[in-house]
Amino acid sequence: GTPQTIAGLETGYAVMALGKFGGxxxxxxxxxxLLLIYxxxxxxxxxxVIGNAEFYEHLVRKVKESIQARREGIFKLDLRLRPYGNTGPLACSLESFCRYYGTGGDAHSLERLALVRLRAIGGDRELGPRIERLRDEILYTARGIDLSELRTLRRRQLKNKTLKGRLNAKxxxxxxxxxxxxVxxxxxxxxxxxxxVRTPYLLPALKRLHSAGVLAAFEAKRMTESYAFLHKLINSLRMLRGSSEDLFLPLLESQEYAHLARRMGYKLSPALSPGQQLHLDFETHTAFIRTFVEKHLGRESLPGLASGNIVDLILSEHLPGPLKYKILKNLGMEEMERAVVNLKKLAGRGRQREHFVKL
Incomplete structure (x- = not known):
């Protein structure tokens, strides 16, 4: 049969995209x-006669069972961003969506943040845009996001999803x-x-944040370039390994690292191998991003306060003393304060500093 309201009116559904698909x-x-909302x-x-919840649960389950990737970990249908994740129903009603994400709801701050990329892609042509408007009312409010909750989760990600001594592109x-x-x-x-600035698309968001006066032009440009680099790196890692799960960079001197660098388009130069060029670009772009986070959210929003390199030393205004010492020691420098002052003088300011970092 057809799902109906208590009053006997037909009720539709909307298919919403999230994450990279939404963006x-x-x-x-x-x-x-994906998220299905009825x-x-x-x-x-x-x-x-069955309840609408049971009808849409059955519908989503059948769709999920009918879609299979040709290889494990390739374009997997992911329904975990629904209310209550894997413990919740596969489809949710509009009322339960508003209750879960709204004021006083059970949604974690990261789940609320994920709504930035929520986008209607199918189903009822009126319900989808209505959900997007409700999302705006829920998300872009004075309540906003609990940064402390996000910082705690980010530290947990670092602990559970990375390995000591290994670099992870994500x-x-x-x-x-x-x-x-x-962003x-x-x-x-x-x-x-x-x-x-309300858009599910990251690169246009950077441009709009600049237009709104939130980001300087060089920041929007720098983050656009860093995002393009990391996106290409992750795609290359997945093609190299045939899986979406393993995003650890290979060991620097390994054949796999050299293969990865060549896949990304790096060529042998008189001074540096393709692998060395890739490593320097990774260190530079991640330092750019750490400085970006530090400026707008504070250094405490970065997990692993002991992470950094010489680019952080040049760009950051709030690098912890122990981290400065660690970076300089690795470079063979002993007089820490003098070395920092001299490096910053050499780097200059503004665009001059940008060029110095690239050198």
């Missing part, structure tokens, strides 16, 4: 993150999630007063 930024082997509680018409300090989270947080913070 129209799918890469190689990205998960396809309009109202009630029962189906027809000879075998979860290392200054890697992809730090850039994505920070989305800025959208939420400034979206209440600046509706133009």
């Amino acid at each position: 129209r930024d799918l890469g190689y082997a990205s998960d396809i993150e 309009g109202d509680a009630g029962f189906t018409s027809g000879p075998q 979860f290392s300090p200054g890697a992809l999630v730090d850039l994505e989270y920070t 989305q947080i800025l959208q939420v913070v400034y979206g209440a007063g600046n509706p133009e």
Whole structure:
């Protein structure tokens, strides 16, 4: 039968995209993150009457079972971003969506932040845009996002998803999630007063945050370049390994690292091998992102306060003393304060500092 409201009116559903799919930024082997929301509680018409919740649960389960990737970990259908995650129903009503994400709801701050990329892609043509408007009312409010909750979760990610001594393109300090989270947080913070920054698309968000006066032109440009680099790196890692799960960079001197660098387009130069060029670019872009996070959310928003390199030393205004000492010691320098002052003098300011870092 057809799902109906208690009053007997037909009730539709909307298919909402989230994550990379919602942001129209799918890469190689990205998960396809979806959420199905139906309009109202009630029962189906027809000879075998069941509740709307049961009807849509059955529908989503059948769709999930009918879609299979050709390889494990490649374009997997991901329904975990629904209310209550894996413990919740596969589809949710509009009422339960508003209750879960709204004021006093059970949603974690990261779940609320994920709504930035919520986008209607199918189903009822009126219900989808209505959900997007409700999302705006829920998300871009004075309540905003609990930064302390996000910082705790980010530290947990670093502990559980990285390995000591190994670089991870997604979860290392200054890697992809730090850039994505920070841009989305800025959208939420400034979206209440600046509706133009409300977009599910990250690169346009950077441009709009600049237009709204939140980001300087060089910041928007720098983060656009860093995002493009990390996106290409992650795609290359997934193609190299045939899986979306393992985003650890290979060991620097390994054949796999050299293969990865060549896949990304690095060529042998008189001074540096392709692998060395890739390593320097990774260190530079992640330092750019750490400085970006530090400026807008504070150094405490970065997990692993002991992470950094000489680029952090040049760009950061709030680098902890022990980290400065660690970086300089690795460079063979002993007079810490003098070395920092001299490096910053050599680097200069503004665009001059940008060019110095690249050198």
